[in-house]
Amino acid sequence: MACCFSVVSNTGFLSVPNKLEFNGGKSKSLGRYRGFYCSSFGFRSAGFHKFRNFQHGLFWNNELRPLMNGNNGVWLKGLNNCCDSRHGLCCYNKIEPLTNANSANKQIQFGKKGDTKLRSLRRRFSLRLRPRLRWLAMRVKRVTIQSVLNGVRTFLRKNIRRVTVVSLVSVILGLSYLFLKLTALPSPKMVPYSELVTSLRNESVTKVLLEEGSRRIYYNTNSRIDRDTQLSEGELPSVQSENVADKVTSDDGSQSSQALNTNVLRNLSATRASTPDWQYLTRKVDHDEKFLLSLMREKGITYSSAPQSVLMSMRTTLITIISLWIPLMPLMWLLYRQLSAANSPARKQRPDKQLVGFEDVEGVDAAKLELMEIVLCLQGAINYNKLGAKLPRGVLLVGPPGTGKTLLARAVAGEAGVPFFSVSASEFVEMFVGRGAARIRDLFNMARKHSPSIIFIDELDAVGTKRGRSFNDERDQTLNQLLTEMDGFESDSKVIVVAATNRPEVLDSALCRPGRFSRKIVVGEPDEEGRRKILAVHLRGVPLEEDTNLICDLIASLTPGFVGADLANIINEAALLAARRGGETVAREDVMEAIERAKFGINDKQLRPSTISKELGKMFPWMPSLMGKNTRQDGVQGPLGYQTLS
Numbered sequence: 001m002a003c004c005f006s007v008v009s010n011t012g013f014l015s016v017p018n019k020l021e022f023n024g025g026k027s028k029s030l031g032r033y034r035g036f037y038c039s040s041f042g043f044r045s046a047g048f049h050k051f052r053n054f055q056h057g058l059f060w061n062n063e064l065r066p067l068m069n070g071n072n073g074v075w076l077k078g079l080n081n082c083c084d085s086r087h088g089l090c091c092y093n094k095i096e097p098l099t100n101a102n103s104a105n106k107q108i109q110f111g112k113k114g115d116t117k118l119r120s121l122r123r124r125f126s127l128r129l130r131p132r133l134r135w136l137a138m139r140v141k142r143v144t145i146q147s148v149l150n151g152v153r154t155f156l157r158k159n160i161r162r163v164t165v166v167s168l169v170s171v172i173l174g175l176s177y178l179f180l181k182l183t184a185l186p187s188p189k190m191v192p193y194s195e196l197v198t199s200l201r202n203e204s205v206t207k208v209l210l211e212e213g214s215r216r217i218y219y220n221t222n223s224r225i226d227r228d229t230q231l232s233e234g235e236l237p238s239v240q241s242e243n244v245a246d247k248v249t250s251d252d253g254s255q256s257s258q259a260l261n262t263n264v265l266r267n268l269s270a271t272r273a274s275t276p277d278w279q280y281l282t283r284k285v286d287h288d289e290k291f292l293l294s295l296m297r298e299k300g301i302t303y304s305s306a307p308q309s310v311l312m313s314m315r316t317t318l319i320t321i322i323s324l325w326i327p328l329m330p331l332m333w334l335l336y337r338q339l340s341a342a343n344s345p346a347r348k349q350r351p352d353k354q355l356v357g358f359e360d361v362e363g364v365d366a367a368k369l370e371l372m373e374i375v376l377c378l379q380g381a382i383n384y385n386k387l388g389a390k391l392p393r394g395v396l397l398v399g400p401p402g403t404g405k406t407l408l409a410r411a412v413a414g415e416a417g418v419p420f421f422s423v424s425a426s427e428f429v430e431m432f433v434g435r436g437a438a439r440i441r442d443l444f445n446m447a448r449k450h451s452p453s454i455i456f457i458d459e460l461d462a463v464g465t466k467r468g469r470s471f472n473d474e475r476d477q478t479l480n481q482l483l484t485e486m487d488g489f490e491s492d493s494k495v496i497v498v499a500a501t502n503r504p505e506v507l508d509s510a511l512c513r514p515g516r517f518s519r520k521i522v523v524g525e526p527d528e529e530g531r532r533k534i535l536a537v538h539l540r541g542v543p544l545e546e547d548t549n550l551i552c553d554l555i556a557s558l559t560p561g562f563v564g565a566d567l568a569n570i571i572n573e574a575a576l577l578a579a580r581r582g583g584e585t586v587a588r589e590d591v592m593e594a595i596e597r598a599k600f601g602i603n604d605k606q607l608r609p610s611t612i613s614k615e616l617g618k619m620f621p622w623m624p625s626l627m628g629k630n631t632r633q634d635g636v637q638g639p640l641g642y643q644t645l646s
């Protein structure tokens, strides 16, 4: 029987003793179990059962419990869990602690104590590293050239614009660097102006150049002539001469004299190339030109003036551009993001691919009918032109939050099979004056380009409130632009603007006049039948313990005043509760609890319905249903006599 025990430190290591005494005093070497590693990190509270999956299992001793104090209680709990380890076997021998178990952060060791610090460190390191390396090797093995190429191709396809811009910038920077490197010349020594004057007085200056358009003065002195003469006569600088001499002496005659000459010439030209044309550079002092010129004339020094060479002026320009633009780049990028059309909602919202149909929207039949007609007009199924009618330009969906206005608009797009540009009106509210209007323009231009199409503006009240009420000129400008764009539709452009709002009363009257949002559709709270239908939509993919219709009826009867979003939330909550208790299907209890949560929030206290009614009645005395006088529209008494406030 193989048997050992293990203790886990908070680092996730197992410390396994070399030898153990168990069941009647037999011992067994456990060397091969040593350094057993738990792959999961942070398994303090719940992880020990993971050991069951390890080939060699876990070995423990219930007697460990009294050996450790409270700090290690968590581990002991875990250890006990290992009792049903698949491969592990129990050992009931008493184990003496070898180290103080007080410290939870310390690895507790049993068995041999002779391990040196270094060895244990090395073991720790290798144990940590080994699984990672194995994992890395596995991943590397899975990587093929084909998969890498596919990855690169997909990345390029997705980020073609960014890749182009980045490569272009890199190429430009690279070329600039190359240009600067190639045109770099050895620069003359910078000296003060007084030194030039002194040299002129000493008559040591041989040649002066005054650069046109700048204050630079270049000049050479006698020392330069001496050096040039030396070089032209073949006299090498001392170091080079020594090198050549060495070469000649060390050479065993295999190197020909011709090769030697070539080498010498190359050295010579290199020396010349690294010598600047001008030895010294200084800056002119203002209003001192007359004195300088007279001094040079007096001393008979050759002087001239010349413009900066093209190459040098190019260099200067490039350096200026780079040194100016690189710090300004982040600012420019921010401005570009703010001002460019690239950030406009029209660009962001591509034609929606997510298909929602009218069968996904229930409980708002009247609104659905109205919108269906528009879809038929867009598809050309209804010939409205024949009777001289015009397609409505705007449809305004009005209703409380969560009743399905956005969903309806998406269903219109899905059914009509046309591009759908969805924006939230708050996206038009901009920091810069005129940007909101520009965005509206972009959006409508885009929609016209993809005609027939639908523009959906959610929360229209964010830009559509009455003008002149505030000093926010930007908002008024945006609204004006929206009004203009909606006027500017040609009758055959087939662009329909659907907008939604919860506050129709605050909208500017110009927006709601016929010819703009001429059709107003109220999307109200669903009645019981509507709720049942909505629930059926949301229960489509949910496995239920009972019949779907039964659950739909139950929820619908318990949720008067609930809107589509509330009902969708109840179904989701019920599914989450079922998952939490580990169930395979959603049971009635889950649904009931979800309803309770939706109505009263999450509370630990178990409140009786009567208490809840009383408490709510105190808070909202104007609601008769809370006081036990239910006057619900659909005539069904709620179980708790409760109505939502929505």
Ligand SMILES: Nc1ncnc2c1ncn2[C@@H]1O[C@H](COP(=O)(O)OP(=O)(O)OP(=O)(O)O)[C@@H](O)[C@H]1O
Pocket (backbone or CB within 6 Å): 360, 361, 362, 363, 364, 399, 400, 401, 402, 403, 404, 405, 406, 407, 408, 458, 500, 501, 502, 534, 537, 563, 564, 565, 566, 568
């Ligand atoms: N009539 C409905 N039928 C089916 N599901 C609905 C219905 N109404 C709402 N829902 C659900 O509620 C979610 C939210 O609805 P939606 O965003 O359309 O509400 P809204 O009226 O636009 O709200 P708001 O005015 O706050 O923007 C939907 O994604 C959907 O899951």
